[in-house]
Amino acid sequence: MARNHVTTTVNGEQVEYLCDTTQSLLSVLRDELGLTGTKEGCATGDCGACSVVADGRLVCACLMLGVEAEGQQIETIEGVASSAGLHPLQQKFLEHAALQCGICTPGIIVAAKALLEKNPDPTEEEVRYWLAGNLCRCTGYDKIIRAVLDTAKQIQGVSS
Amino acid sequence: MSSSRYYAPTQLNEAVQQLAQQGARAMAGGTDLLVQMRSRLEKPAAIVDLKKIDSLRRVDITADSVRIGSGVTGAELGENTALVACYPGVVEGAELIGSTQIQGRATIGGNLCNGSPAADSVPALIAANGICEITGASGERQVAVADLLLGPGRLDLQPGDIITAIVLPKPVAGQADAYLRFIPRTEMDLAVAGVAVNLTLDEQGVCQQARVAIGGVAPTALLVPDAGAALVGTRLDATALTAAGEAATAAARPISDKRGTVEYRRKIVAVLTRRAAVIAAQRTGRAS
Ligand SMILES: Cc1cc2nc3c(=O)[nH]c(=O)nc-3n(C[C@H](O)[C@H](O)[C@H](O)COP(=O)(O)OP(=O)(O)OC[C@H]3O[C@@H](n4cnc5c(N)ncnc54)[C@H](O)[C@@H]3O)c2cc1C
Numbered sequence: 001m002a003r004n005h006v007t008t009t010v011n012g013e014q015v016e017y018l019c020d021t022t023q024s025l026l027s028v029l030r031d032e033l034g035l036t037g038t039k040e041g042c043a044t045g046d047c048g049a050c051s052v053v054a055d056g057r058l059v060c061a062c063l064m065l066g067v068e069a070e071g072q073q074i075e076t077i078e079g080v081a082s083s084a085g086l087h088p089l090q091q092k093f094l095e096h097a098a099l100q101c102g103i104c105t106p107g108i109i110v111a112a113k114a115l116l117e118k119n120p121d122p123t124e125e126e127v128r129y130w131l132a133g134n135l136c137r138c139t140g141y142d143k144i145i146r147a148v149l150d151t152a153k154q155i156q157g158v159s160s
Numbered sequence: 161m162s163s164s165r166y167y168a169p170t171q172l173n174e175a176v177q178q179l180a181q182q183g184a185r186a187m188a189g190g191t192d193l194l195v196q197m198r199s200r201l202e203k204p205a206a207i208v209d210l211k212k213i214d215s216l217r218r219v220d221i222t223a224d225s226v227r228i229g230s231g232v233t234g235a236e237l238g239e240n241t242a243l244v245a246c247y248p249g250v251v252e253g254a255e256l257i258g259s260t261q262i263q264g265r266a267t268i269g270g271n272l273c274n275g276s277p278a279a280d281s282v283p284a285l286i287a288a289n290g291i292c293e294i295t296g297a298s299g300e301r302q303v304a305v306a307d308l309l310l311g312p313g314r315l316d317l318q319p320g321d322i323i324t325a326i327v328l329p330k331p332v333a334g335q336a337d338a339y340l341r342f343i344p345r346t347e348m349d350l351a352v353a354g355v356a357v358n359l360t361l362d363e364q365g366v367c368q369q370a371r372v373a374i375g376g377v378a379p380t381a382l383l384v385p386d387a388g389a390a391l392v393g394t395r396l397d398a399t400a401l402t403a404a405g406e407a408a409t410a411a412a413r414p415i416s417d418k419r420g421t422v423e424y425r426r427k428i429v430a431v432l433t434r435r436a437a438v439i440a441a442q443r444t445g446r447a448s
Contacts, residue, residue, distance in 0.1 A: 005164055021164040022197060031431055044195045046348070048261055057235065057264035061192050064265065067166045068209065111260065132347035133259020 008069040010035070011079030019066035026050045028077060035079035037106045041135070048134035051107035054077045055065035058114040060133075072132030080113060088111055089151045098145035100138035108134045112148045121152055165206040170213060172295055172324065180297055185422040186210055186229050186322060189265035191258065199381040216269070216324055219243050226328040227293075230269025234258075234281075235285035237268065247328060248443060249337030249356055249436075250288060256341060260350055269323045272305065275313040276350075278376040282309070283356035284339045286373035286383050288328045296321035305372075320377045324330035330448040334368070335360040338442035340436045341376070342428050344419060351376040352420040355408065355432035357440045359391060365443075367391045372404060372433060377425045379411035384411040387433055395448050396441050404432030404437060 003018040010033065017032045026043075029052070031037045041049035043062045050061040053075040054068075080087045089109050092098070101103045107130065113124060115130045122130070127148050128141075136144060169175040183205030187193050196202040210216055218230035219240050222416060226246050228237070234254040239242060244251050257266045257280050271281045272292070282305065289380035290305040297320050305326065308316050318322075331337075341354035354375035360368045372387035385409035414425035441447040 022165040024194070035213075043198060045191055045258070051261055054264075057233075058261050059264045060261045062193050063189075063262075065166070065190065065194070065207070065209075068168075068211075104202065114260075129347060130260050132344055133261045 004067040006067055006070045007071055008074060010074045012074060017066070021067055022064065023066045024062050025052070025054075025064040025066045025069055025074070026061035028069070029061060029074075032066070035076055035078050039103050039106055041103065041107075046133075046135070047104070047107075048111060048131075049104050049107040051134065053110065053114055058111055069087045077110055080109055087113065088154055089116070089148070089157070092147040092151040092154070093144075096143045096150065098139060098143040098147040102134040104134060104138075108136065108144060112151070115148070115151055116155065121156060122149070124149060163418055163421070164204055165361050166209065166333045167206060168209040168212045171172070171320065172213055172215065175210060175213060176295060176297060176320060178206065179322065179437060181206055184208055184306070184320075186215075188267040188270040188271075188273075189233060190270075191262050192270060197327060210269075210322065216322075221246060222330070225317045226330055227325050228268060228328070229325050230272075230323045231267050232269075234266050234268070235260075235263040238263075247284070247288060247330050247337055249339045249358065249440065250281065250284040250328070253284040253339040253341075253354070253356065254280050255419060256280045256339075257335045268326065273323060274307070274316060275309065275311075275315050275380075277312050277378065277380055277394075278351040278354065279381065280339070280341060280351060280354060280375070282381040283354050283373040283375040284337055284358070285326055285328070286381055287356040287358035287371045289336055289358075289371065290328050292323050293325045293327060295319050296326050306381075306383050309382075311379045322404045332360060334444050334446050336440050338439035338443065341430045342432060350419065351434055353377050353412075353414075353425050353429045353437045354381075355429060357391075357433065357436040358438050359388075359437065359444070360446045361441060361445060361446040365395050365441075365446050367394055367396060367400075370404075370437070372408060372437070374408050374412060374429055374433070377414040379413070382411065384408050386411070391437060396437055401434040405433045408433040 039049040041047035325422035328336040339359040341351035343349035359370035370388040375381040390403035
């Protein structure tokens, strides 16, 4: 059986790959494209470590097929920092020590970035609900929530 | 190494033909199907992705009906302000499914077709008197949501049948709905019990019609006619609410599992019934 040929855009660059029908987007990103920033935690959609944005929607890459990415715009953690430096969220995560082992961090940064793009000034409750699908077994979440709220404040300060 | 085929038809009739193949499975958001495939419960020979079929991805609100395409996601339902205005309870059920990440993928049709007794969007569809539009190899038919559900994971669908939409009546003046579930944590868990109430109050605040549906407490979500009847003709006073709750408890046939015992589920379903009825009544703007 022939594998599926897919043309898609990952972090603004057009890419092509071959994948099996049942291969997840997560497996394609890591194993076919070498983008290992997106992590595998549970592989069943519960932990959020594999969060990516597909056509503007935050999704778990483990619960999307690689073949579904045809023609879509995929954004991963590798596209968050720019040549100018770290994204403000990444900077704030460092300042607040909002990570320990780091496995959940790429997914949380991608998810938090999607939140701030949709809602630049979220309440603490909104941040906690938005990130409820991102599990962290080290930090106890408080530092993560504070880093996200502080980033929102900083971005607001810059733009106003 | 898998040898499954992948199809992403844009036309419903193509999808019907593709699903006629031995071992083919429909996929909408994949949040149930891909998990089942990973745990090797499912090994489809072909996956037919329904998301490119336009008519499944739309919500159409007309003078007398609200048609929700089966392939609309929870996130999209929540963003549809016209739909939220008509059916706040249906939307809050669908929006309770999973996390932000799951919301971006999980569809209302997938939630229904997976056949979980605790599926969060189903009680409000039953309370709303929803009708499924089904297209399959033998043509089109319509089945009430309540009649579609036969047991856990079992539906009145033939292999290859596609639910294209769930059609709800357009609410009348004074009509509103609500869905409440109880879970052991605040997010990301399956309902111990869930209750949807759809009711109509007249201008004096007297209940003209009420439909109560319960989930998570029987092999399928089900309508509890006695609970609705207990509310009709009342202003939803404490006696009426208690009677409705007791009717829900009487209709429940729960099991004990790690999320709750039989006794607990029977009790909590009454509490949720009372509270959901009050919320629905408040939403009508006519509650006394
Ligand atoms: C982390 C996580 C949390 C979850 N939390 C909840 C929760 O809180 N509450 C809840 O109710 N569910 C929950 N779920 C289950 C699941 O997300 C929902 O049931 C979801 O609505 C399924 O929709 P889908 O589009 O992803 O379905 P899919 O996985 O694509 O399909 C599900 C089933 O329905 C069939 N199907 C899909 N669409 C059609 C159609 N139009 N016609 C015929 N058959 C069809 C498929 O063949 C498959 O058998 C959760 C799942 C995960 C992974």
